[in-house]
Amino acid sequence: MRRPAAALTALSLLTTTAVLSGPDHPAEAAPLDDATVVPLQVTGDPSERFNLVLLGDGYTEDEMDLYHEQVEQHLNVQWSIEPFRSYRHYFNVYLVETPSAESGVDCDPADGWEQRDTALGMGFFNGCDEEALERLITVDSETAGAAADMVPGVTDENRQVLALANSETYGGAGGSLATASAGNALSALISPHELAHSLGELQDEYPYYFRDTSLGRYEGEEPDSAHHTLMTSEEMIEEEAGWWRWLGEESEAGGTIRAADPDGHEGGLYYSEGMWRPSAHSMLKTLGYYFDQVGREVMTHRISGLRDQASLPVSSTPEGEVGAEDVLWAEGPHPVFHELEYTWSVDGEEVAEAAGARHLALAELDPARGSEVSVTVQDPTEFVRDPAILESEAMTRTLTWTVGEPLEQVETDVAFDKHRDTERAVAADEVVYAETTRPTDRVLQVAWELDGEPVSTAVDGRVLDLGEFDLETGDHTLTATVTDPEGADSQALTWTVDATDPEAPRELSTPAATVTGEEHHLFLNEFSMKLTPRDDRDGHVVGEFRVDDDGWHNYYGWPEDPEAPFRFTPEGTNVDDLVYGSLGSGGLSMAVFEVDGHENGWGTHTVEHRAIDTAGNIGAPDDFRATVVPGADLECTETITDDVLGGMTVEEGVVCLDGADVRGPVTVTEGASLVIEGGSLRGGLSAAGADTVRLTDTDVRGAVSITGTTSEVTILGTALTGSVALHDNTQVPADTWTGQDGYGPVVAGSSVRGSLACSGNDPDVTDFGAANDVTGAVSGDCSDL
Structure with a gap:
């Protein structure tokens, strides 16, 4: 079930319908003569990756630096969220510059409700009606599609397009061509949510049609959704259905994973009753939280299978006949913090000494003509528990060859073919990869050095797991060198390893009092917290916080102002019919009508906060306790x-x-x-x-x-x-x-x-x-x- 088209005129959190120009908002798109494609991250051929294409509208030529800065913020937020964080290298990312004649977009309430001359015709939907609630941002789909088509090798089937409007007003829309206002506090969270729809085919979990209106009680059949159900936990376990493998675990998005139980999490698919979701909240319900394990498993599957292609992209020696002395190669994509498993077999018998290697030298095995050689490449990720997903071609690929006529010898350079980019610092626990060219008659050797000392963690030297070294705080130098055992040719790559944790220092509103000797503050009625995430390197650093061991939540400032501190109150603050900063039982954010029935948040809370840097390091959390008590609003005489x-x-x-x-x-x-x-x-x-x-x-x-x-x-x-x-x-x-x-x-x-x-x-x-x-x-x- 997807959001009905009628909901477009009043966004709740996001919509999931593609955005088009309509009669109330005619397109005024300019030609794309000055458009430029800027590759931001290319980890493989577009046909072997999922491709994120970012467009910008309402940015003049002089505002391109602002556009790039806001894109960086969007991306760094996305890379801080699992499974995007662990599968970052499965994505290519391209930015398309389309300079506009004027700054801003059409009908922006914060910019005088005026029309603007822009490249992509973006604007707020209601035709500059100052009485309307402006949330839906439209774009001329034909022009935006033409801009995205400029990226070589990228097609409708393997891409997500996100068009960013040069605006600070909250707004956006969803679909494979999503929109967002780039300067709003919440806008960087829209892209991960939209990828959940377009890439993961996940559904919205919020229990309202408009922000102040639910569809009421769901009375239909079991929904066709991986993360909504009518089943109880007992029924899930008995039928081995739904998310039964995750039941009872602490959710990555907060709370405990449950089904349709008395203590379960009711509401979803725009219904407030009769529909159940796995967790108290996730990014499918509330922007700022992570995926829970159920949604994360689906997203891992879809990312690995490149959405609709449903096949783990493995580059290899072409399947077919190979010679008894040939070297076979197989290279899958590279998760950031773990390795894929490679299992080689000859005539069904596993070659134990080749376990984990990305090549097999047949000459060392002396196989008979007609023997069948195979390799199985599998992702052993802990994000997937369903065997049907794990054993699907999206997560497990088997390639086969028959020993016969030898492969044609081709002159091969001694060089690295694909590798972790060297411009960005490497995280202290990252698995760094460096693929070489693939001669058919020999194996090129890769040697690693860490701070000048030889190191190794892989059978074939194509990867190095830095997590095995427990690196000291500070910068380290990592080098990989490829050499030809039959000659003197070589090539070297060098990375900087960032082993310094980022920080997110806090600034609290003035407490009424502080408990002596403790990081424990006492407040009347409310308090606020401003985080200033920082690192020893350039780039947007992501801040996060959580309350009372609930799910980690992105720190974006305040919904109305990214520079303002986040405000905590026992029942939350209503901002455009969504309640933010609630210390009560419903979590930090909810629909305005959900507040009724939840316990208030007076009392003592533990707040943790941390940062994630551009390399992917997650800093150690800092914490404090806050006690919020009621106090009358008194005016001193x-x-x-x-x-x-x-x-x-x-x-x-x-x-x-x-x-x-x-x-x-x-x-x-x-x-x-x-x-x-x-x-x-x-x-x-x-x-x-x-x-x-x-x-x-x-x-x-x-x-x-x-x-x-x-x-x-x-x-x-x-x-x-x-x-x-x-x-x-x-x-x-x-x-x-x-x-x-x-x-x-x-x-x-x-x-x-x-x-x-x-x-x-x-x-x-x-x-x-x-x-x-x-x-x-x-x-x-x-x-x-």
Whole structure:
């Protein structure tokens, strides 16, 4: 099932229908006289690779650097996501420059809703109607197709075209000719999602037709989809159907992989009920997450088989008759972090000494005329568990020859034929490959050196697995040299190995308080995090984060602004009918109507963050804890920053102490509010019938008694020396400003050097998961703190 055409006018996350110019948006495409093809990554003949073709529209000649920069960002995000990361070398990537007469695209809300003279006729769909919701970006399909056709050897059957619009407004569309606004925070995530559709034939998992409207309950038959089901786990296991081999495992995209169980993940194919998907979220549901294992297995299969060609591309000695003294060759493509397996046999008997080699010298075996020689090339990836996929020609190829007439001798240069490109640094655990030319009468020798020392990890020297060396941090030099055993000819290749992990340092919004001695911050209502991914090399570095061991999520800033920090709140923030940054049970992002029924995210969370560099190194994650507690939106009627001698009484309004030191007792009378941020109280605190008492990051010496408070009692990251008594405090019902059920007084991340007595509070006192250090006796409803 694919998205109906009617959905084109209001994108949810993406559409999956090819984009055409329509009557509401006439094409104004310019000739392609100035178009230029720029190969960005060529790892093999286009017929033996899947080809990604990137177009750009609304970029003038002077903006080509911007276009290239945005393309690099898109690609580096894609290469950070499995299985694209591990199968990067199965792709060719081409960029087509089509300079436009004017900057920008038609009908961009952020650019005055004006028409633009551009090469590919890209623009927002609704004809510059300022009242319309602009999300769908169209392109003149004929002109875009002509631009893509300029790439030699690339055809409709083996390519994905992504047209990038020079715009910061969120938008795009899907299909084999996909579009995206290149300058939007989320745009780099569109290409992997669209490849899931066009290359993987995977379906959308989000449970809505438009962002605020679901199709309701699914009532049909078992869907024709690899990752949607009506079956329970028991039915899957019994029938060995669906994703039964992955059930119960922790999902790469977050949560546990389940089927149609009570604890399963309901919703998908635009239905909110009656349809089940494997994981809580994946990139098919929410941009930013990875594929789960079910989707990753399908994508691995389709990438390996070049989509519809369904055959692992293996270059080899032509099948047929070969001589008894000939050398046979077979070279498959090269995954980035593991090797394909090569198994050679003569008359059905495996040649053990040739296991893993990409050649077989028949002279060493003295085969009889008429003998059958074969090699089986198989990808042993852990991404695939289904034997039907693993044994298909997309993952396993067998080639055969018959010993008979010898091959014709052809003059062969001593050279490397295909190899890992030398311009880009190599990751510290990468399997580097260097294929040589293939004479029929001898084997060219390849010698590897790492920092000047000879090394080897493969039978035939055509690959080197750097993961076996546990390299020290820093740069290393890797060299491969091919020589002819019968002569002095040689050729050398040199790579820089990048063994330095990238980083993603964080900048947090100012916390209300920080737990002493810990990377644990306490926030009122929300917090934000800005990551600045960096590396010791040039190029776009990808940042990622995850919350409470959920799936890793791409860091793109904020949906409305890539330079803004990501905002975390207990229920998320609505941006164009999608909710972002939710700390609740539904995950970081969901449809606006999904928020109902999910648990809120008040409390303590662990946030991890890391970076992935241009070489493919994944940096070690850093982490912190964040406790988010409710707090009323108070406006200070009086703010005191100077020191106070002799104590003070708060009789009305909202009195705020900001870093002030008070020497003497503090009293808060009925209906008044006291908010203290930093500083100290030297004389204790007494509040009876107050509206609000809030202490954050404060040093309090003396007894504290807070009774009968009617709105809020919050004590965060505060050191209290003396007895503390909290009695009969009744919180305001949450629907007045929190949107949640009621909560009790909050004492979190604080220390109490004295007794802590609590009674009659409604609800009970809570620490929201941020433990306190109490040295004295604890009684009443504080007993669980």
